[in-house]
Structures are given as C-alpha cells and as structure tokens.
Amino acid sequence: MDIPKQYDPKQAEQNHYERWEKQGFFATEINRDPKAPVFSIVIPPPNVTGSLHMGHALQHTMMDVLTRYKRMCGHRTLWLPGMDHAGISTQLMVTRELKKEKLTRHDLGREMFIERVWTWKKESGGQITRQMRREGASVDWSREKFTMDEDLSRAVREVFVRLYEEGLIYRGNRIVNWCPNDQTVLSDLEVQKDPQAGKLYYLQYPVKGSDKHVTVATTRPETMLGDTAVAVNPADERYRDLLGATLVLPLSDREIPVVADEFVDPEFGTGAVKVTPAHDPNDYDMGVRHNLEQIAVIDTHAKMTEAAGADFAGLDRYQARTKVVEKFEELGLLEKVVDYEFSISKCERCKTVIEPLISTQWFLQMDKLRDLALDLMAREKKPRFVPAVPHEKVYTNWLENLRDWTISRQLWWGHQIPAWYTPDGQVIVARSEDEARQKAGTHELTQDPDVLDTWFSSALWPFSTLGWPEKTEDLKTFYPTSVLVTARDIIFLWVSRMVMMGLKFMGDRPFDDVFVTGTILDPHGQRMSKTKGNGVDPLEVFDKYGVDATRLKLASVGSTDVRWNDKQVESYRNFANKIWNAARFCLLNSEGATIKPETVSSGGSDLALHDRWILSRLNKTARDVREALADYEFHEAVQTLYHFFWDDFCDWYIELTKAEVTAEEATPKRDEARTRLITVLEQALRLLHPFMPYITEDLWLRLPGAHEKLLHQAYDGAQPTIMLAAYPEANSQLIDDEVEWQMQAVIDLISRVRNIRSEMNIKPGERVSILIGAPDEKLRSVLSANTNQISRLARASEVSIGETLEAPRASARAVLVGGAEVAVPLEGLIDFDQERQRLRKEKEKLQNEATKLEGQLANSQFAERAPAEKVAELRARISDIAQRTAQFDQTIANLE
RNA sequence: GCCCGCUUGGCUCAGUGGUAGAGCACUCGCUUCACACGCGAGGGGUCAGAAGUUCGAAUCUUCUAGCGGGCACCA
Numbered sequence: 001m002d003i004p005k006q007y008d009p010k011q012a013e014q015n016h017y018e019r020w021e022k023q024g025f026f027a028t029e030i031n032r033d034p035k036a037p038v039f040s041i042v043i044p045p046p047n048v049t050g051s052l053h054m055g056h057a058l059q060h061t062m063m064d065v066l067t068r069y070k071r072m073c074g075h076r077t078l079w080l081p082g083m084d085h086a087g088i089s090t091q092l093m094v095t096r097e098l099k100k101e102k103l104t105r106h107d108l109g110r111e112m113f114i115e116r117v118w119t120w121k122k123e124s125g126g127q128i129t130r131q132m133r134r135e136g137a138s139v140d141w142s143r144e145k146f147t148m149d150e151d152l153s154r155a156v157r158e159v160f161v162r163l164y165e166e167g168l169i170y171r172g173n174r175i176v177n178w179c180p181n182d183q184t185v186l187s188d189l190e191v192q193k194d195p196q197a198g199k200l201y202y203l204q205y206p207v208k209g210s211d212k213h214v215t216v217a218t219t220r221p222e223t224m225l226g227d228t229a230v231a232v233n234p235a236d237e238r239y240r241d242l243l244g245a246t247l248v249l250p251l252s253d254r255e256i257p258v259v260a261d262e263f264v265d266p267e268f269g270t271g272a273v274k275v276t277p278a279h280d281p282n283d284y285d286m287g288v289r290h291n292l293e294q295i296a297v298i299d300t301h302a303k304m305t306e307a308a309g310a311d312f313a314g315l316d317r318y319q320a321r322t323k324v325v326e327k328f329e330e331l332g333l334l335e336k337v338v339d340y341e342f343s344i345s346k347c348e349r350c351k352t353v354i355e356p357l358i359s360t361q362w363f364l365q366m367d368k369l370r371d372l373a374l375d376l377m378a379r380e381k382k383p384r385f386v387p388a389v390p391h392e393k394v395y396t397n398w399l400e401n402l403r404d405w406t407i408s409r410q411l412w413w414g415h416q417i418p419a420w421y422t423p424d425g426q427v428i429v430a431r432s433e434d435e436a437r438q439k440a441g442t443h444e445l446t447q448d449p450d451v452l453d454t455w456f457s458s459a460l461w462p463f464s465t466l467g468w469p470e471k472t473e474d475l476k477t478f479y480p481t482s483v484l485v486t487a488r489d490i491i492f493l494w495v496s497r498m499v500m501m502g503l504k505f506m507g508d509r510p511f512d513d514v515f516v517t518g519t520i521l522d523p524h525g526q527r528m529s530k531t532k533g534n535g536v537d538p539l540e541v542f543d544k545y546g547v548d549a550t551r552l553k554l555a556s557v558g559s560t561d562v563r564w565n566d567k568q569v570e571s572y573r574n575f576a577n578k579i580w581n582a583a584r585f586c587l588l589n590s591e592g593a594t595i596k597p598e599t600v601s602s603g604g605s606d607l608a609l610h611d612r613w614i615l616s617r618l619n620k621t622a623r624d625v626r627e628a629l630a631d632y633e634f635h636e637a638v639q640t641l642y643h644f645f646w647d648d649f650c651d652w653y654i655e656l657t658k659a660e661v662t663a664e665e666a667t668p669k670r671d672e673a674r675t676r677l678i679t680v681l682e683q684a685l686r687l688l689h690p691f692m693p694y695i696t697e698d699l700w701l702r703l704p705g706a707h708e709k710l711l712h713q714a715y716d717g718a719q720p721t722i723m724l725a726a727y728p729e730a731n732s733q734l735i736d737d738e739v740e741w742q743m744q745a746v747i748d749l750i751s752r753v754r755n756i757r758s759e760m761n762i763k764p765g766e767r768v769s770i771l772i773g774a775p776d777e778k779l780r781s782v783l784s785a786n787t788n789q790i791s792r793l794a795r796a797s798e799v800s801i802g803e804t805l806e807a808p809r810a811s812a813r814a815v816l817v818g819g820a821e822v823a824v825p826l827e828g829l830i831d832f833d834q835e836r837q838r839l840r841k842e843k844e845k846l847q848n849e850a851t852k853l854e855g856q857l858a859n860s861q862f863a864e865r866a867p868a869e870k871v872a873e874l875r876a877r878i879s880d881i882a883q884r885t886a887q888f889d890q891t892i893a894n895l896e
Numbered sequence: 897g898c899c900c901g902c903u904u905g906g907c908u909c910a911g912u913g914g915u916a917g918a919g920c921a922c923u924c925g926c927u928u929c930a931c932a933c934g935c936g937a938g939g940g941g942u943c944a945g946a947a948g949u950u951c952g953a954a955u956c957u958u959c960u961a962g963c964g965g966g967c968a969c970c971a
Binding site: 003005006007193200216217218219220231263264265267268269270272273274275276280281282283285342343389390393394397398401488489519523525556558560561562563564565567568570571572573574575576577578580581582583584585586587588589635636639642643650651654658662751754755757758759761762763764765795849852853856859860861862863864865866867870873874877 | 899900901902907908909910911914915918919920921924925926928929930931933934935936937938950951952963964965966967968969970971
C-alpha cells in the first residue's frame, strides 16, 4: 500500500462530491425508513448575482454539519438550496452590461430587458451554487429553487391576492424613502443612517404685517421652498404671541401659518421648525395633523420642480441649497450658519442620499401580522434564538415598533404586482390577467408596472419552496423546518417576515430554532466589505489549507465575532494531516484486520487497560459531541473531537497499542489489536465526518472491511459512504471512570519520568531504570500490569515496583498520586543541590495550594454552608497534598 | 438619546459560582520504525478597575473606563 506522508486536500475534494451527488446521497429519498424522524433546513438564498464570501462559508458550514450529523443519525434530512432573484442588484448588473453596449434598459423595453436578465442568469448567475459544491455542502440539488421560478411566483401572487382581499395590502399616497439614483422607493430597512458633518442654517421668516421675524434652523435650506407652515411647541412662551400669525415665506410669494405642535422640542435650535410636508417624514405627519398643503419642490431625480419657482426649477438639490442660502444672505435673512453633525439617510446599496417624497405605492399593513409573531414568542418562546441574548429581545422590540412595509419597487426585475387598472381607474387584484379580466369584465387592462420588494418573496421561502399553495408531500413532511442558520443583519429583513408569513399562511412557525452566527472580521477587527477590499476569499483559503480545515475553523467560530487569522486554519490543516497520518499508520499495519463494530460496542474485563480506556474516551466523546450539537455549541464539539483524536487516540492509544499492532509475527492477538485499532479509527472518522467530510470519506473508503454493512439501517442498500454510516452512539456502559483513573495514573507516571529525562538531559536513546514505591495496593497493581507500556513509553530498561521505594541516593525523583514516589537512578548525573532545589520548588507549589485550601476548610462557615460533597472533595484534596508533601520531605531528606 | 455585547497568558479565542484552558508564538531536547503540517519537556495570566452578594466570585449584582454593535422622527 502506497500512502503519501502528507495529506493532499485537493485530491480528496475532487474525488467525492460528484459521486455523492450522483448517487443521490443528498436527496431526502435516500432514507428508506418511513418512520424516520425529519430534519429540515432551508438555505438563506444567496443573491443570484453573488459569489461566495466568508459569511456564506460560515453559515453553510454550520448548516452542513447539522445536516450531515442528522443524516448519519438516520433522520430524513432535507437541506434545500436555492437563490434569490435580488431585484435591484440583478437589474443593476444587467444594466451595467447594457451600458457597455451603449444601451439602456429603456432601449430594450421591459420584455426584452427581462429576457436579457434571464439570459444573464443562465450564463453567469449562480456562480455560488458551483462554489457550494466545493464547500461540500450536502444540499438536495433536486429541490433547488429560485425565487422567480414559476411555482414560487405563483405563491407570491397567491399571498398578495389574499392579503389584498383581507385589506392588509393597500395602495396609498404617502411619504416614502426614494433613491434618486436607483429610481425606486425603498423600505425603511433598506435605508442606512450615516453620521454626517454638515451645517445648520438659521433662516429668518418675516412675520406678515410686522417688522418681526421668526428664525428657523434647518440642515436642508432648499426644502424651504416647499414649506407650508412653521411649527412651535404650544407650551413655548416665546412664541405664544405668534400662534396663528402668518409668515411671509421668502423667495416665494406664499404666506404660511405658525402652528402649534407637541412634536416640536423647544430646547432644540430656535424652538421653531419649518414644516415641509412633501420632503420630510416628520413634517409630513405634522402636515397631516394640521391639514397643511404638500408642495413637492424636489422631483424623483432630486432636481427642483416648477413648484420651487422659476429661479430654482431644474437645479440639483445641492445647487439649490447653495442658491437659497445666497439669496437669504442677500436679503439679510440668514442669521447664522453653524457646524452641525447629524445623521443622513442613504440608500444601503448605492449610498445615494435618500430623498423623502410623497408617492403612490403599495403597502403591507403589519400590525396584525406582527401580533401573530409576538403572540408566538409570548406563548411558546418561538422561534428559539440561539444565542437568546441579545436576539430574542431585539427581535421582539423591533416587532413592537413595526410600521407598515412599503412593498412596491419601481423596477422591472422582480414579481410584477398582480394588480390591473381598468380605463376608468378601477383597481383589480387577481392571480392572473385572465382572472383580472373576468373580475373586471373587460380586456382593456393595464398591469401595475411596479414589482414587489425582493424580501416579499423571501418571506415565503420556507413554504413556497416546498410547493405551497399546493398541499404537497414535501410541505407536509418538511414544514415547519428545524432550524434557520443566518447572520445577524437579516433578522428583521428576513427572519421576522418569514415568521409572520409562515404563521399567516401555514398557521405554523416556519422553523423551531434560529441559530445566529457570529461575524468574521478582518485581522484588525473591521467588518469585511467589498468597498474596503479587506475581505478574505474563502476559495483562496480552501486552496491554501483545504476545505476540511477551513470548515473546522469556521465551525468553531460559533456565534461570536472573531478576527480572521490564517494561523488558526493552518493548525486545523495540521490536524487534517495528523488524521491522515494516524490512518496511514493503521493502514500500514492492517493486514489481517477488518472493521468490526462489535469490537467497540462491548467492553469486557479481559481487555487490556488501554483498550478499555480508549472505548471509554470514544464513548464520552460521542456523548459530548452529541450534546454540544444539540445546543448548537459548535466550538465545543470541535474542541472535543480535536482533543480526542490528537491527545487520546494519537498521542496515547496508538502508542499504547503499537507494540501489539506492529508485532513481527502474524498472530490472532495481533489481528485482534489491529482490528480494534482500525475500528476505533473508523468510529472516530464517523464522529469527524460532519465537520470534515472529504478527508473522512477518503480514508473511510480505504479501511478494510465490508463497508456496506456499516451504513445506518435507514440507508440499507445504498452504495458505501461514510455520509450514511450511523453516527456513533454513546454507550454509557463503556464510559468507565475507574478505567480512566487507572490509565491516567499510568500516563502521569510516564509523564513524570519523561520530565525527569528532559530536565536531566538524558539522551533520547538512553535507557533508564524506573523505581516506584507505592503504598497503595491498587495503584501498585495497576502499574504492575502495565510495566511493558511504561518501559516502552518512558524508555526504561527496567521498571520495579514496591510498597516502599528503595533507590540509590543519586536518583532523580518525583512524587505521584497518593504519595507514591518514582525514582530514576542517575549515578554521576545528579547535582544534589540542584535536585533538592528542584524538588523544593515542586513542593512549594503544593504547599501554596495547601495553604489556600486549609484556609478555606478552617472557615467554619464553609463546613456549615457548602454542600457536603464539596467539603469531602476538599478534604480528599488536602489529604492527597499532605501525602505528597510528606513524600517530598522524605525524598529531600534522602538526598542530604 | 435608548438598548445590547465585549474586555482572560505576546496574539486569536474557549470557559461562566468551588484547584485558570486551547491553538499559535516562545524556551529546551529530539531525523524515536504514522506524521518536523511532527515527537517529548517547559516558561508565561492577581481573568479591565472598584464596590457589593456569597462559606467561596474570572463566573452573579451595581458602578467606572476602553472598544464594538443595534435601534431612534430631533428640525
């Protein structure tokens, strides 16, 4: 057998995915057990324009770990993949392409443009699905969905019509967030507030029929052209006289009233606020309260309208600002300008400053839907957020303050709103144009040109992808899904809306749990972003360290924010190599061996200590990993596996069993040892598989044995793959603390001797004698039974054990559990002073601890109030330390 | 402004009422028949600061400081 010394991840990554996919291992139908429990996850659909970034890799790793784990446990698992049509992003992408051909989308017309988008999607979209294959994601590709698929579009229309018929969707003329660059309205969640260093302009408005004036402060002087009032707080003494007065609006021939409104904060600015109902959300509300005129002075391109007056019409809003300020200055009405920092609303996508405008749009009334979600949280604490803090509270607070959702967008790419207009202006909402014609009784219909917010279709994702509104088998089987794995930043945009829509249309939650992943920051603690260019490309990391190593790093991120560091991936790359070489050793010594699960499923006192010990460790590991995964403690699971494999299996078990396994002569005993070793390895590979799919599959297939018999019974008849092998159960019968204690005593002894060798500079090849004095009989018998192991691993020529220690004065010594003592005779190598000093230092450490513990025990309160168990534990510890210090004293005395 | 999180060895992070942990880095020694992406042995932390609760606090409470995040209509 020829196995390279170094693991080559690329080779394993190329060899298995295609076969897994072709064999249908990812598909839910692979499970033949009709009674199998169900586990399902829908993927947060990445944008069709997107390519894989670290955030995806992170989420996908967690989802794949869970899916592979549950699949190995025999669950009927579905991890459903798909993509989002990503309205604006995709439209922009194709628009940019057209621009290269010196075309605009208007040159093509709507129909041609949409065709063009589909062509683009077919040719260059969905890069991410190819990259997911590299990740090893075990998604069911036969169920892949796209939010613009016909069946999903049908679900969108169905939902729209039902909500409209219930009066929850309505069309209205209201103030909205408008992006002058993207030429569409945006929801509140797509607007980001950025701090901005700006100016606060103090403008004076003359009072009609008087030489007085009122000063208002504003950050946006250009909007004064659309002012229709000035508001003051009704309780503000300073302006009491002015209430009801009329002001002359400069640069315009209009007169505007002074109104009283509680909204105005007398403390801020001058206490008088200019009111521009058409261009500010607060002013809009005030305008509604006071029945003020709404004068739009800025248009959808952020240019001033005719209504702004001849001097300003056609100017850009910022040019207009300058001009307004100049004119006020000329008129002597500019009181002052002060520096002022405020927050400005920007389009999250293109960073253009949002223009609040009054516009006719479609809205979804949220209060009833919101209550469904809030009730679920209040009654059942669902969905269960992991971690609960802070997400549960943030989610709840957000719902409590939820406002109506602007769902229409002025785009071409997306689900066109299923609303039609008759020539006389009647609105017909229907599932199809045919239905609309029937309802309207005419064929002369025009469909609303707008499309729906991308997040509207995403909100339906957990049930639309499973066939809703049809009552499909999939929907029945997989809804509600088990868990949603997602990043923090779309809890409002997506998670909350899925909960509301799921409750509304399925009458049930879309998922039980929401696992919120942490964020991967750059090495300086900054968020990774395209614009900053500080992102780390997961594909490059895959190339450099391998997919499995990267996955292990990502899984151990869990739900905290961490700075990216290649070193950590490197150490997992080393771990993969360690696994490879451990397997290499097993395979090089596998003649006569075959995987036999029964050799690890039962113990037996006839087994050697190290064999019973590794079974105990193996089962404890299975137990701990299962518990960790049940609570989404990925980091814990990874650490447990890492230390089991490296420390327990490689550092100790392989070394302890090596003598038997590498024996020259082929004997039944050797075969048994080899079989046991390879079977433990096989179990370890299974435990690791959800995290490291490639290396585990690659090695597993090389192990000698009847692989098809190792599959979980739910997968009877499937081709052999570790993916479908049963995840190891924790057999509590085999978890044996007594055995672990005994093995630990042997390990401690070996470590103490190695320490002496190292401290005394004994050459690695040189054999020493080990003399042990152990008053405790049990310890003596444990050590006696393992003298071969001890002499091999501590490189000793002889090991002698007695009740008391009889060693030459010129020995290096160490003290063990229960006051046992070990000595290594080193004639001529011992500097007695130095040795005494070394021992005193050791003793001192113990004494420090003893002082602390005795102080605690001396406290009468402790004995009274602490649990008896803790007190006993402390006493035992003190007595062990006492035994050991006594031994130290004697040891030191012997050296005098 | 309101809410929340973080602060543990040089670095990146676990732990979360009862003896301070890992990986990397560091020191020393090793071509020991799976692995130098390795083996063996070490050094290094009064767990941000203060007060409190408790028999006992890195862990719970309060305050302070620094860093980070979310929400909010302050012109």
